[in-house]
Amino acid sequence: MRHQSVWAPAEDRPAFSTLQQDLEVDVAVVGGGLVGMTTALLAQSAGIGTVALIEAGRLGRGTTEKTTGKVTSQHGLTYAQLIDRHGPEAARMYADANQAGMELVAALTRDCRIDCDLTRAPSLAYTRDPARRRELEEEVDAARSLGLPATLTETSALPFDIEAAVRFDHQLHLHPGRYAAGLAAALLRTGTGVFENTRVSEIDEQRDGTVLIRTPQANVRAGAAVVATLLPINTIGGYFAKTRPTRSFGLAARLRHPAPQEMALSVDSPGRSTRPWPDRGPRGLVVVGGGHETGTGQDTRHLFEELEQWTRTTFDVEEIEYRWSGQDYTTPDQVPYIGRSPMSDRILVATGFRKWGLSNGSAAALILTDLLAGRDNAWLPVFDATRIGDAKAVAKLVKDNLKVGADLAGGHLARLLPHHSHHLEPGQGALIDVDGDPVGAYRDPGGTLHAVTPTCTHMGCRLAWNPAETSWDCACHGSRFDPDGRILNGPAVEPLPTVDTDGD
Numbered sequence: 001m002r003h004q005s006v007w008a009p010a011e012d013r014p015a016f017s018t019l020q021q022d023l024e025v026d027v028a029v030v031g032g033g034l035v036g037m038t039t040a041l042l043a044q045s046a047g048i049g050t051v052a053l054i055e056a057g058r059l060g061r062g063t064t065e066k067t068t069g070k071v072t073s074q075h076g077l078t079y080a081q082l083i084d085r086h087g088p089e090a091a092r093m094y095a096d097a098n099q100a101g102m103e104l105v106a107a108l109t110r111d112c113r114i115d116c117d118l119t120r121a122p123s124l125a126y127t128r129d130p131a132r133r134r135e136l137e138e139e140v141d142a143a144r145s146l147g148l149p150a151t152l153t154e155t156s157a158l159p160f161d162i163e164a165a166v167r168f169d170h171q172l173h174l175h176p177g178r179y180a181a182g183l184a185a186a187l188l189r190t191g192t193g194v195f196e197n198t199r200v201s202e203i204d205e206q207r208d209g210t211v212l213i214r215t216p217q218a219n220v221r222a223g224a225a226v227v228a229t230l231l232p233i234n235t236i237g238g239y240f241a242k243t244r245p246t247r248s249f250g251l252a253a254r255l256r257h258p259a260p261q262e263m264a265l266s267v268d269s270p271g272r273s274t275r276p277w278p279d280r281g282p283r284g285l286v287v288v289g290g291g292h293e294t295g296t297g298q299d300t301r302h303l304f305e306e307l308e309q310w311t312r313t314t315f316d317v318e319e320i321e322y323r324w325s326g327q328d329y330t331t332p333d334q335v336p337y338i339g340r341s342p343m344s345d346r347i348l349v350a351t352g353f354r355k356w357g358l359s360n361g362s363a364a365a366l367i368l369t370d371l372l373a374g375r376d377n378a379w380l381p382v383f384d385a386t387r388i389g390d391a392k393a394v395a396k397l398v399k400d401n402l403k404v405g406a407d408l409a410g411g412h413l414a415r416l417l418p419h420h421s422h423h424l425e426p427g428q429g430a431l432i433d434v435d436g437d438p439v440g441a442y443r444d445p446g447g448t449l450h451a452v453t454p455t456c457t458h459m460g461c462r463l464a465w466n467p468a469e470t471s472w473d474c475a476c477h478g479s480r481f482d483p484d485g486r487i488l489n490g491p492a493v494e495p496l497p498t499v500d501t502d503g504d
Contacts, residue, residue, distance in 0.1 A: 001320055001321060001322065001323055002321060002322050002323075003322075003323055003324070004322060004324055005065045005066050005177070005250070005322065005324040005326075006250070006252035006277065006279075006286065006321070006322040006324070007065045007066070007067070007069060007175055007176045007177035007178075008065060008177050012181075013059070013060075013180075013181035013184050013185065014184050014185055014188045015058075015196065016055075016059070016184075016188075016194040016195060016196040017195065017196070018195060018196065018197045018198050018217060019054065019195040019198040019215055019217055019218050019220070020217050020218060021218050022218045022219050022220070022221070023052060023193065023218065023219075023220045023221070024220075024221045024222070025049070025050040025051060025052045025193065025220065025221075025222050025223075026048060026049025026050045026051065026222065026223045026224070027040075027043050027048055027049060027050070027051045027052070027222060027223065027224050027225075027226065027372055028051075028052045028053075028054065028211065028213050028220050028222035028224075028225045028226070029043075029051065029052070029053045029054070029225075029226045029228060030054050030200050030203065030213065030225060030226065030227050030228065030229055030233075031054075031055065031056075031062075031226075031227065031228035031229035031230070032053055032054070032055030032057075032058075032059040032060065032062075032194070032196070033059075033060060033062050033063055033064040033180075033228065033230070033361075034060070034064045034176070034179075034180065034183075034357060034358060034361045034362065035228040035350050035357070035361040035362075035364050035365055036053055036055070036226070036228035036229075037053065037059060037060070037180065037183040037184065037187060038104070038108070038183065038361070038362055038365035039226050039228060039350075039364075039365040039368050039369060040053040040187060040192055040194075041108075041183060041186055041187055041190065041192070042365055042366070042369040043368075043369050043372055043373075044187075044190045044191075044192050045190065046369055046372075046373055048369075048372050048373055049223070050193070051192050051193065052192070052193040052194075052195065052220055052222070053187065053192060053193070053194045053195070054195050054198050054200055054213065054215070054220065055194075055195065055196050055197075055198065056197070056198065056199040056200070056229075056487075057196065057197060058196050058197070059180060059183075059184045059194070059196060060176075060177060060180025060181065060183070060184065062230065062489075063230055063326055063327060063328060063357065064176055064177075064180050064357075065176055065177045065180065066250070066324055066325065066326030066327075067176050067326060067355075067357060067358060068173075068250070068273055068275055068286060068288050069173050069174050069175060069176045069275065069286070069358070070123065070171070070172075070173050070263050070273075070275055070358065071101075071102050071105050071171065071172035071173065071174060071358040071359050071362075072098075072102060072123045072168060072171040072172065072263065072356075072359060073095060073098035073099045073101075073102055073148060073168065073171070073359055074123045074125060074143075074148075074150075074166070074168040074171065074265075075098070075354065075356045075359075076125055076265060076267055077125060077135060077136070077139045077166070077267050078094075078139075078334070079091055079094075079095065079139060079142040079143045079146060079148070080135075080138045080139045080141075080142040081334065082094055082142075082334075082335075083142050083145075083146075085333065085334075086333070086335070086382065088145065088146070090381065090382040091142070091146055091382075092146045092147070093378065093379045093381060093382040093383075094335060094379075094382050094383075095143070095146040095147065095148050096146075096147075096378070096379060097360075097363035097366075097367070097379040097382075097383070098356075098359040098360060098363055099148070100362075100363055100366060100379075101358075101359040101360060101361070101362035101363030101364075101365075101366065102171065102172055102359045102362070104362045104363075104365070104366060105118075105172060105174070105179070105358065105359075105362050106118065106172060108182075108183070108186075109174070109179065109182070112182055112183070112185070112186040113182075114178065114179055114181075114182025114183070114185075114186075115178060115182070116174045116175045116176075116178035116179040116182060117173075117174055117175045117178070117278045117279075118172060118173075118174045118179075119172065119173055119174070119276070119278065120170055120171070120172060121171060121172070121173055121261060121262055121263055121275075121276070122167050122168065122169050122170075122171065122262045122263070123167070123168045123171040123262070123263040123264075123265075124153070124156055124165040124166065124167050124168075124262055124263065124264045124265065125139070125165060125166045125264075125265050125267050126156060126158070126162045126163075126164065126165035126166075126264060126265070126266060126267065127162065127163050127164060127165070127266070127267050127268055128160070128161070128162055128163055128266075128268060129163060129268055130163050132163070132164075132267065132268070133163055133164045135267075136152065136164045136165065136166050136267075137152060137164070139166050140152045140166050143166070143168070148168065149168050149169045149170060150166055150167065150168055151166075151167050151169075152164055152165070152166065152167070153165050153167045156260070156262065156264060157260035157261060157262055158260055158264055158274075159260075159314060159315060160314065165264075171263065173263055173275050173276065174358075175278075175279075176358065198215050198217065199215060199216065199487075199493060200213055200214065200215055200229075200233060200493070201214050201215060201216065201233075201493045201494075202214040202234065202493075203225055203227060203233065203234075203236060203347060205344055205345070205346050205347055206221075209223075209346070210222060210223060210346070211223070211224060211225040211346050211347060213225060222346075223346065224346045224347075224348065224372055225346065225347050225348070226348045226349075226350070226368055226372070227341070227347060227348065227349045227350075228349075228350055228364075229490055229491075230327070230328070230329065230351065230489070230490065231243060231245070231329050231351050231477070231478060231490060231491050232341070232349050232351060232491065233490050233491045233493050234458075234491060234493060235491075236341055236347065236349065237337075237341035237342050237344075237347075237349055237385065238342065239337060239349065239351050239352075240458070240459070240476075240477040240491055241477075242331065242332070242337070242352075243329035243330060243331055243337075243351060243352050244293060244329065244330050245293065245294040245295070245327060245328075245329055245475075245477065245478025245489075246291055246292065246293055246294060246327070246328060246329070246330060246355070247291070247292060247293075247294050247325055247326065247327045248288055248289065248290055248291045248292075248325065248326055248355065249288065249289060249290040249303060249304050249307050249323065249324070249325045249468075250286060250287070250288045250322075250323065250324050250325065250326065251286070251287045251288075251307060251308060251311055251320050251322065251323050252277050252280075252284070252285070252286050252287075252320070252321050252322040252323075253277075253284075253285050253286075253287065253311055253315065253317050253318075253319065253320045253321065254280045254283055254284060254285075254317075254318045254319050254320075254321060255283045255284075255285055255315050255316055255317055255318060256283070256316040256317070256318045257283065257316050258282040258283060259274075259276055259277070259282065259283055259284060259285035259315070260274065260276070260285070261276050261282075263275040263276075270289060270290070270291075270306070270310075271289055271291060272287065272288070272289045272307075272310060273287070273288040273289065274286065274287050274288075280321075283318070285311075285315065287307065287310075287311045288307075289306075289307045289310070290303035290304065290306065290307045291355075293475065294327060294473050294474070294475060294478045294480070295463065295464045295466070295473035295474045295475030295476075295478070295480075296464065296475055299467065300466050300467060300468035300469065301467050301468045303468070304323060304468050308320060308323075325468070325469055326355075327478060327480070327489055328353055328354065328355045328357060329351055329352045329353070329354075329478065330352060330354045331352035331354070334354060335352075335382060335383060336350065336351065336352040336353050336354070336360050336364065336383055337349060337350070337351050337352050337383065337384075337385040337387075338350045338363075338364045338367050338368065338380070338383035338384075338385055339367065339368075339371065339380055339383060339384055339385040339386070340371065340385060340386065341385060341386075342385070342386045348368050348371055348372070348385075349385050350364035350365075350367075350368060350385075363379065364383075367379060367380055367383065424441055424442075424443040424449070425443065426443050426444065426445045426446070426447055427443070427444070427445050428442070428443055428467075429441065429442035429443075429465040429467060429470065429472075429483065430465060431454055431465070434451075434499065434501060438454055439451050439452070439453070439454065439499050439501065440452045440453070440454030440463060440465065440472050440496070441501070442465070442470065442483040444483070449501060450483035450484050450498075451498065451499040451500075451501045452472065452481070452483070452484070452485040452496040452497065452498055452499060453485075453496055453497045453498075453499060454472060454496070455496075456474040456476065456477075456479050456492060457479070457492045457493075457494040457495070457496060458474065458476075458477055458479050458490075458491050458492040458493075459476060459477065461474050461475065461476035461477070462474075462475075463481070463496075466480075470482070470483060471483070471488055472485075472496065474492075477491055478490075478491070479491060479492035481495065481496050484498065485497065485498055
């Protein structure tokens with residue numbers, strides 16, 4: 001089994017150089033995932049001016065390649081709740097935006113001639129619990145009132161009976177890695193300035209009406225900046241305190257029989273999401289589940305094992321070929337933040353997609369492009385990035401931030417191993433005591449010890465060892481680091497300091 005995403009981008013995708021000298025542009029986009037690439041491409045095509053796209057690693061190698069590859073306006077049981085919390089007008093904005101985001105993906109695939117296995121298919125949100133049937137009927141009524149292609153069904157291609165399912169027709173799935181590679185190739189053709197392996201450390205609005213973007217090698221001065229880094233880096237807009245980080249696991253399996261060709265999502269617990277995997281013909285299947293908050297210290301290996309066990313007991317599995325994980329952020333009112341950052345005219349953001357980033361993120365690119373061009377956007381009010389939210393959202397913000405405060409104050413002592421690093425087995429990671437100080441230590445399968453200071457460089461929260469992914473994870477705001485302290489996920493922009501353990 002390969003421990004990597006099944007959607008790893010194509011090897012023949014274009015490569016771009018590192019930013020080496022100062023640059024002035026009209027628009028700078030920070031973050032080269034789906035949102036950043038799509039926004040840069042649309043802005044360039046709209047003739048807004050010169051555009052630069054800056055990515056800390058390689059284009060499309062972050063969350064974009066770790067999704068399910070579903071592109072759908074069906075986001076679980078969403079629309080009845082949206083109408084109840086935000087009203088029918090706001091719910092319609094959300095629905096229209098995500099339908100448009102889905103169709104934008106189809107249009108770009110066609111117009112840019114991207115070979116990414118784009119396929120139309122129905123999407124199902126199902127329950128096996130008779131007590132939840134009424135909830136699904138209400139979701140169908142809500143979705144249909146907003147103009148969405150929803151129906152109620154009692155049948156599916158899944159290998160078990162269901163009580164009912166909300167079905168959306170004419171949805172999409174694709175190979176997100178190949179789609180990202182196609183967007184990168186399109187950017188190359190347009191002449192957009194693209195810079196890879198260039199980590200942005202600061203983004204500041206200047207008194208002269210520009211935005212200064214700092215990197216270790218050079219700076220970029222822009223008329224406007226779009227921050228599309230999953231969660232805005234550092235403390236931009238305070239979004240680190242307005243969202244919660246979550247992770248999920250994925251598997252790609254080859255079955256002994258044809259896999260269901262519809263996309264499906266269980267609304268029961270534990271949640272399971274499935275879709276076809278065309279690379280293995282009719283017998284390929286992708287399964288996603290095991291959702292949990294980042295850095296909580298639970299045994300993540302057990303979540304992987306549970307997902308694999310469910311897959312093997314539900315389907316006739318010949319082989320599980322890939323396993324991976326991905327991260328996203330949720331907002332307290334379940335709607336992404338898209339638009340101008342608070343108290344800023346020139347810094348735009350998009351975050352909090354709740355694991356529906358292929359449609360929400362594409363809709364975000366449409367909204368952001370309108371803002372950059374000085375145009376009104378009909379969907380902006382529901383996504384307004386400066387909103388505080390309703391009373392329910394505020395209460396959740398308070399609860400989440402009290403939890404973060406407790407984590408900041410809690411320290412590491414209760415989780416220290418009472419023994420020396422010599423007792424770490426190959427493949428084991430833990431907090432150990434070195435001369436009275438907590439050290440994050442991991443002994444790799446070859447026996448080499450890797451040791452770091454286990455305090456997040458973002459805001460000083462303690463880190464937890466994630467054994468399934470061999471990483472140090474922050475429960476406060478979702479930053480993650482590899483055993484040598486290199487950044488895997490922001491909002492942190494500085495690596496962890498390494499620790500000398502005297503040859504251990």
